[in-house]
């Protein structure tokens with residue numbers, strides 16, 4: 001196989017750390033950056049180094065943050081008695097974009113996966129427990145994914161927080177808005193049935 | 203090899219190379235297999251394939267290839283199951299971890315496949331009726347004893363392996379993995395290191411609740427220990443910590459699931 005140069009090879013290899021980028025697309029990206037957009041390449045390399053150096057974790061909620069606290073935790077306009085537990089910072093983005101939620105978050109950075117050795121410590125549950133013991137949080141909303149691991153994680157956290165938090169709920173998972181029942185897969189439908197809401201009489 | 207719509211359970215999945223996942227599945231005719239799956243998050247009618255490929259639900263998988271890792275070529279639901287949750291769900295992880303730890307790739311175990319499906323269905327029943335602890339325990343023991351049997355790790359529950367005498371209700375026995383029971387003087391042996399004849403007899407008849415249930419659990423641990431090695435089962439220790447904050451009484455901890 002023909003090789004351009006050691007630096008080029010290193011760049012191609014480096015780009016492959018991105019999800020969904022195989023050797024071919026890494027090659028295409030590298031050529032694009034060096035042939036057509038050197039300025040963009042420079043901006044990218046600077047902001048990448050900058051972000052890696054400056055972005056850490058929020059000490060309170062484990063969200064990505066540049067300061068000790070993230071933008072949400074330091075926002076005095078947010079309701080500190082309300083806490084939503086999510087798996088990833090991406091989930092925060094999704095909930096924020098949907099709008100309507102004014103509380104704070106706690107980011108697990110994953111879910112329990114005993115077979116992979118990911119236990120309570122790895123997803124920050126001791127920090128969450130300490131936060132719950134502070135006594136400020138009155139309501140917790142569990143927004144882990146509707147996968148079996150997400151479900152197991154929600155269950156584990158429920159057991160841990162039950163004695164500490166007056167109100168605990170799990171977000172409903174069900175038929176997507178605008179979805180047609182016929183095309184919804186069986187497990188989603190089963191979930192939607194078991195989480196059905198009363199409309200009258202109960 | 204090219205296989206169409208093989209009944210399978212997904213034991214585990216993890217990211218693998220570019221945009222792919224490595225599925226560890228238990229199939230009825232080919233045993234435990236490693237399958238590479240691509241594009242699981244791609245949108246399609248009825249939801250992405252990745253959403254269908256969840257553990258503990260019956261699946262029909264198509265795959266092809268040769269060598270250690272095969273390629274997933276298709277997947278369909280193999281039947282519906284009430285969703286697992288709570289302790290039943292944690293127990294299901296434990297069953298899968300047992301298979302992952304004890305089964306070799308391509309080890310064909312059709313009877314064990316059936317037993318796994320039955321155990322998952324039992325756990326799902328427990329989860330949907332909410333009648334938790336009592337029915338959870340026997341379901342787990344039934345599967346574990348079946349597993350011991352199919353893998354050849356079971357011992358004779360009817361005789362003393364050292365002399366061939368029939369197990370007596372009023373005697374006490376030490377359990378030696380891969381050998382069997384050997385009578386010991388009751389006083390010479392602490393109660394948690396030996397088994398009462400009555401318990402062994404009850405277990406032989408499939409009574410996995412109450413006192414003999416606790417003995418059955420200890421028996422399984424003893425028999426599996428040499429085959430699991432020194433690394434503890436992770437789902438079991440997680441199961442125990444979730445019990446921790448709630449289980450105030452010693453009895454409840456003792457009676458705990460896996």
Ligand SMILES: [Zn+2]
Pocket residue numbers: 058059060061062063069070071072073074
């Ligand atoms: Zn924060």
